Amino acid sequence: MTKRRKIVVVLKGYPRLSETFIAQELLGLERAGFELALVALRRPTDKKRHPVHDEIRAPVHYLPEYLHEEPLRVARAFAHCLAKPGFWRSLPAFMADLWRDRTRNRVRRFGQAMVLSAEWPKGGDWLHAHFIHTPASVTRYTSTITGIAWTCSAHAKDIWTSPAWELAGKLASTRWTVTCTQTGFEHLRHLAGGRPHVHLSYHGLDLSRFGVFEGVRSSFDGSRPETPVTIISVGRAVEKKGFDILLSALSLLPNDLHWRFEHIGGGERLKELQALAAELGIANKVTWHGPLSQTEVLHHYRSADIFALACRITADGxxxxxxxxxxxxxxxxxxxxxxxxxxxxELLVDGENGLVVPPEDPQALANALERAIRDPSLRQRLGAAAERTVRREFDHQTSIHQLKTLFETEWQAAQ
Structure with missing residues (x-):
């Protein structure tokens, strides 16, 4: 029988409202019988928590976010690591990285790795990083110092804003890496030289928390001011979400069309977006809810008519x-x-289970929104098709089973 190992999971921050997919995976692994210890590079900044966070049993260990804030802790870790042969093996890799990335952030990641190595969670004998940028840097250095193998889950920003040389180096040292989109998978597989240890694994959804919608969607068509069509969007107010494009598209809708827009989420650009809505003359039709819990977000999904998200690629990738x-x-x-x-x-097919338009095109988005607002039967038909797609192809149990198999196959081979 394969020995179950205690997995030390390195995260950028925990818990975070915007990363329910990670919390869902952690809980799924615990329910599958794995013991976890969570290590975060940052303390939480969100004022709310999702219910899933309270169901995860794993203890959380926080590393110093900035080394200069806890100098004695870092000094003790350094003294501890000096006696480890792995520390001296890790120095060439760190110095090579520092030569290419001469930043304080690079030094911080090595310092955090020393602290993690010195304050190693009791019983931990495997390392897993969520995100292949900074958490994976800490994890890779820790792996070299301690001699403990590591694996990685790569997602989005971490893939596309990391230099190829760094991704290739990490991929070469992981036992396996999973990522959650076909495009990310193809990019990482290429950087890994075609090695088969990169896998595609959709996060999926915990459908027990998102039961079948038993209500009835409205038949509003935007023709009456007293029954406007409700459009919602959920996401942090950051550039890649394209909320400025969405607001511009809303401002292009015909004057005879009656709608209201609700945004859920925080983010650094929230005030800019609110000012833009006023500048575009639509502020009276927009409600800003701020961050909400998953339960509250679910209520809004069930009471809305349209969900819109204008994703884009930013200048830094x-x-x-x-x-x-x-x-x-x-x-x-x-x-x-x-x-x-x-x-x-990979989820939405234009005209089959949603509408998909080019990025950076407010007019195309406005045209799609107008079509959906005026045609409630289209909304109901494509929405029902999208639900069938999710329940058929995006159940998170599939991902949990895949991760379970990957971990246990690796551990079986090591016995």
């Missing part, structure tokens, strides 16, 4: 993978319109 909110909304038979970026077309 940042982009979404397959936004979990699109999967969530689709699970509730809520009609969705989005852009053909990254993994979105």
């Amino acid at each position: 940042d982009r979404d993978g397959l936004p979990n909110v699109l999967v969530e909304a689709s699970s509730q038979a809520l009609f969705c319109v989005s852009t053909n970026i990254s993994g979105v077309p």
Whole structure:
């Protein structure tokens, strides 16, 4: 029988409202019989938590976010690591990385790896990183220092904003890496030289939390001011989400069309977006809810008519993978319109289970929104098709089973 190992999972921050897919996976692994210890590079900044966070049993260990804030802790870790042969093996890799990336951030990651190595969670004998950028840097250095093998889950921004040399180096040292979109998979597989240890694994959705929508969607068609069509979007106010494009598209809708827009989420650009809505003359039709719990978000999915997300690729290459909110909304038979970026077309097929338009095109998005607002039967037909897609292809149990198999196959080979 394969020995179950205790997995030390390295995360950028925990818990985070915007990363329900990670919390869902952690809980799924625990329910599959794995023991976890969570290590976060940052303490939480969100004021709310999702219910799933309270169901995860694993203890959380926080590393110093900035080394200068805990100098004694870092010094003790350094003294501890000096006696480890792995520390001296890790130095050439760190110095090579530092030569290419001469930043304080690079030094911080090595310092955090020393602290993790010195404060190693009791019983931990495997390392797994969520995100292949900074958490994987800490994990890779820790693996070299401690001699403990590591694996990785790569997602979106971490793939597309990391230099090829760094990704290739990490891929060469992981036992396996999973990623959640076909485009990300193809990119990483190429950088890994075609090695078969890169796998495609959709996050999927915990359908027990997103049960079948038993209500009735409205038949509003935007023709009456007293019954406007409700459009919602969920996501942090950051550039890659394209909320400025969405607001511009809403401002292009015909004056005889009656609608209202609701945004759920925080983010650094929230005030900019609110100012843009006022500048575009649509502020009176927009409601800003701020961050909400998963239960509250589900209520909004069920009371809305349209879900919209204008994903884009930013100048530095940042982009979404397959936004979990699109999967969530689709699970509730809520009609969705989005852009053909990254993994979105892996869920939504234009005209079959949603509408998909080019990015950076407010007019195309406005045309799709107008079509959906005026045609409630289209919304209901495509929304129902999207729900069937999610329940058939995006159940997170599939991903959990795949991860379970990957871990246990690796451990079986090591026995």
